[in-house]
Amino acid sequence: MQKWFMHVDMDGFYASIEQRDHPELRGKPLIVGGKGPRGVVSAASYEIRPFGVHSAMPIAQAVQLCPHAIIVPVRMARYVEVSHVIMDILRGYSPRVEQASVDEAYLDATGLERLFGPIETMARRIKKDILDVTGGLTCSIGLAPVKF
Structure with a gap:
């Protein structure tokens, strides 16, 4: 029997949740992270990435690259809440889910x-289920005969 593993990774998770929860942030260059001199970018929206802003970058550097960036604080409890919904969707397909x-x-x-x-049909179905149930969040899915 052919072994199959899926690697499911949410796209711009924190920033996508913020843009979904706050429609006024959609289409804007968004940084999710800590403010202040030692703040770090936890997530960068797709709209800000062309400016060279990415996760783990110091906020000060990100603002230099994109002075009109919008910075919002991390809401980890919210991201965990949405994560539970996504993991429940995955467990609806297989009992063998490793978060x-x-x-x-x-x-x-x-x-x-x-x-x-x-397997490709199943991956597309999972992507659609996540999109529908989460109100528009997208994911990427890789397929391989080994986990890594």
């Missing part, structure tokens, strides 16, 4: 073709 972080998991899909059809 790697708040927005990332590995799903053992070995043998699930009998229930859900071809």
Whole structure:
């Protein structure tokens, strides 16, 4: 039997949640992170990435690259809440889900073709379920015969 693993990774998770929860932030260069001289970018929206801003960058450097950036604080409790919803969706497909972080998991899909059809179809269905249930959040899914 062909082994299959899915690596599910939410796209711009913190920033996407902020833009979903606060529509006025959609389409804007958004930084989720701590303010102050030692603040760090926890997440960068796709709109700010062309300016060279990325996660783990000092906020001061990010603001130099994009002076009109909007900075919002991290709301970890909210991200964990949404993460639980996503992990529940994944567990609806397989009991073998290994959560790697708040927005990332590995799903053992070995043998699930009998229930859900071809593995690629299953991945597209998971992406649609996440999109629908979370109100528009997207994810990327990698497929491989090994977890890594």
